[in-house]
Amino acid sequence: xxxxxxFYHRLLDYRRxxxxxxxxxxxxxxxxxxxxxxxxxxxxxxxxxxxxxHFVSLPSxxxxxxxxxxxxxxxxxxxxxxxxxxxxxxxxxxxxxxEDRKLPYLTEDSTFKIVVDSFGKVISSEEQxxxxxxxxxxxxxxxxxxKKPDHKFWLMETDDYGSSNGLxxxxxxxxxxxxxxxxxxxxxxxxYQLKSRKYLGPTAMDAEMAFLMANQGHAGPGKLVYDPFxxxxxxxxxAAHFGAMTMxxxxxxRVVRDGQGPNCNVWTNFEQYNxxxxxxxxxxxxxxxxxxPGLKEMFDAIICDPPYGVRAGGRxxxxxxLLKGAVGPYTVPDTKREGHIPSTAPYSLAxxxxxxxxxxxxxxxxGGRLVYFYPVSREDGVMNSVKYPEHPCxxxxxxxxxxxxxxxxxxxxTMVKVGVYTKEMEExxxxxxxxxxxxxxxxxxxxxxxxxxxxxxxxxxxxxxxxPKYRGKYV
Amino acid sequence: MRLLTHNMLSCNIKGVTNxxxxxxxxxxWVTKEVDLNADFLRGxxxxxxxxALLAAARALGxxxxxxxxxxxxxxSDDFLRRFHHALLELHVxxxxxxxxxxxxxxxINKGIPNMLLHEDEV
Numbered sequence: 001x002x003x004x005x006x007f008y009h010r011l012l013d014y015r016r017x018x019x020x021x022x023x024x025x026x027x028x029x030x031x032x033x034x035x036x037x038x039x040x041x042x043x044x045x046x047x048x049x050x051x052x053x054h055f056v057s058l059p060s061x062x063x064x065x066x067x068x069x070x071x072x073x074x075x076x077x078x079x080x081x082x083x084x085x086x087x088x089x090x091x092x093x094x095x096x097x098x099e100d101r102k103l104p105y106l107t108e109d110s111t112f113k114i115v116v117d118s119f120g121k122v123i124s125s126e127e128q129x130x131x132x133x134x135x136x137x138x139x140x141x142x143x144x145x146x147k148k149p150d151h152k153f154w155l156m157e158t159d160d161y162g163s164s165n166g167l168x169x170x171x172x173x174x175x176x177x178x179x180x181x182x183x184x185x186x187x188x189x190x191x192y193q194l195k196s197r198k199y200l201g202p203t204a205m206d207a208e209m210a211f212l213m214a215n216q217g218h219a220g221p222g223k224l225v226y227d228p229f230x231x232x233x234x235x236x237x238x239a240a241h242f243g244a245m246t247m248x249x250x251x252x253x254r255v256v257r258d259g260q261g262p263n264c265n266v267w268t269n270f271e272q273y274n275x276x277x278x279x280x281x282x283x284x285x286x287x288x289x290x291x292x293p294g295l296k297e298m299f300d301a302i303i304c305d306p307p308y309g310v311r312a313g314g315r316x317x318x319x320x321x322l323l324k325g326a327v328g329p330y331t332v333p334d335t336k337r338e339g340h341i342p343s344t345a346p347y348s349l350a351x352x353x354x355x356x357x358x359x360x361x362x363x364x365x366x367g368g369r370l371v372y373f374y375p376v377s378r379e380d381g382v383m384n385s386v387k388y389p390e391h392p393c394x395x396x397x398x399x400x401x402x403x404x405x406x407x408x409x410x411x412x413x414t415m416v417k418v419g420v421y422t423k424e425m426e427e428x429x430x431x432x433x434x435x436x437x438x439x440x441x442x443x444x445x446x447x448x449x450x451x452x453x454x455x456x457x458x459x460x461x462x463x464x465x466x467x468p469k470y471r472g473k474y475v
Numbered sequence: 476m477r478l479l480t481h482n483m484l485s486c487n488i489k490g491v492t493n494x495x496x497x498x499x500x501x502x503x504w505v506t507k508e509v510d511l512n513a514d515f516l517r518g519x520x521x522x523x524x525x526x527a528l529l530a531a532a533r534a535l536g537x538x539x540x541x542x543x544x545x546x547x548x549x550x551s552d553d554f555l556r557r558f559h560h561a562l563l564e565l566h567v568x569x570x571x572x573x574x575x576x577x578x579x580x581x582x583i584n585k586g587i588p589n590m591l592l593h594e595d596e597v
Binding site: 221222223224245247251253256257258265267276277279280281282283284285288289290291292293295297298317 | 476477479480483484485486487494495496507509510512514515518519522524563584585586587588589590591592594597
């Protein structure tokens with residue numbers, strides 16, 4: 001069935017993938033169906049893809065409501081009763097809309113409310129009331145309830161939302177009238193905002209983004225979600241909010257074990273929101289994981305933000321000197337073993353991503369999701385099409401760009417495990433691991449994102465006017 | 476550290492072939508109530524090494540798990556409760572995990588096991 005989907009005008013690349021991910025989640029739960037034609041999209045005539053207005057086809061009203069209510073970016077999904085370029089056209093369209101689709105929501109014993117909304121312009125409350133009075137041709141029999149109505153109807157008017165939001169202008173005025181099926185619960189954001197989080201770190205994930213990641217990863221009751229770079233647990237908090245069991249690891253023991261004291265650490269972050277704490281937190285190196293041989297297919301989702309060396313450098317075990325090959329491994333004298341803190345070495349992006357894919361291929365259940373951020377230098381993004389990491393076990397479902405600066409953006413990649421992890425793949429990964437170790441210095445140089453971002457930039461190839469302005473606003 | 480985590484870990488020092496299961500030495504442990512989710516337990520059961528769970532639970536004074544277990548027991552509420560208790564409600568705060576082959580100790584502090592290897596074990 002087709003619906004009108006109105007998005008919030010932010011994180012533009014993330015909007016449709018969120019709806020598609022949630023559609024897949026709820027469709028699998030209910031009708032055990034997994035088809036690529038689950039969701040279809042169309043745009044209203046003359047509208048640009050970045051417009052807030054989209055038409056979407058979804059399997060059922062029940063699923064449409066669940067999607068909207070769990071999303072963060074859907075302002076509302078509406079059953080469209082009519083649309084027009086002026087109020088006469090709208091009236092005609094609504095009158096022609098089938099009675100059996102309208103009457104059940106206009107009954108005497110129900111309560112309702114009509115909201116007048118506009119995009120790209122302001123409608124005064126007087127004008128709003130006038131618009132509502134103009135709808136008397138619709139036989140509303142119920143009572144008005146402004147606080148908690150059974151049914152909410154929206155009258156949306158948009159002339160030219162374009163110029164004030166930096167979008168290409170739309171020539172024609174459009175008016176939509178629809179019955180609300182579901183809407184995002186944005187009140188989650190003030191509740192979980194980082195501003196009031198007890199234990200924070202420099203790379204704690206923003207609450208809205210953490211929820212989006214949890215939605216891409218299908219976090220939910222009965223599932224086990226893992227974050228191999230857990231830090232302060234910000235991503236796991238979002239997964240736990242949706243009912244998932246969580247587990248996390250980090251190589252930095254101070255962040256994961258000590259925090260800032262007994263009342264301010266990862267555990268208390270969950271306590272703060274009355275969420276079940278992670279079932280396991282450990283200090284481990286993703287490069288040399290502590291899993292027992294033969295352990296596999298444990299996690300339903302792996303959701304993380306790997307350290308790619310811009311705001312936090314990645315580390316792995318080994319110690320600098322050893323990896324440079326100059327000196328034999330440092331052997332800790334027995335008297336000093338207890339309480340010895342092993343030194344670690346820098347972890348290049350290429351190796352970090354390789355290890356993440358290998359870990360995920362082995363440890364995800366079939367159909368499980370890997371959701372992670374991948375940094376892209378905008379120069380490369382503009383000059384050539386981006387080449388994302390690949391692995392024979394995975395199919396890439398979506399990539400969503402978030403521009404962070406003129407130099408680089410991060411892309412949220414969602415991958416689904418479609419192939420079994422074989423002995424051959426394990427061998428190949430081991431070989432690659434050896435190769436990384438032997439060419440340690442070379443990999444650090446090539447993958448050096450930090451300097452690409454922070455060095456002074458003379459003769460930048462990036463043409464600043466190449467993309468429309470609103471994208472430059474990092475929406 | 477809960478026994479679910481313990482069940483997943485082994486000593487991966489270079490050259491070690493028999494690093495699982497790690498012997499559990501608990502100096503301080505508590506029981507923390509966790510909501511029982513039958514779907515989760517049924518899903519995770521096939522991945523659990525039962526004898527390792529049995530031994531670790533015993534080390535913490537919980538002897539109510541059956542010697543052997545198979546999937547048919549998952550329909551019993553009583554079994555689920557015991558399984559749930561051992562796997563998720565026993566929480567080791569201080570102690571160590573000991574490698575059966577080398578005797579190397581991985582410390583557990585504030586509920587978090589430190590599985591990082593030293594420079595010469597890599």
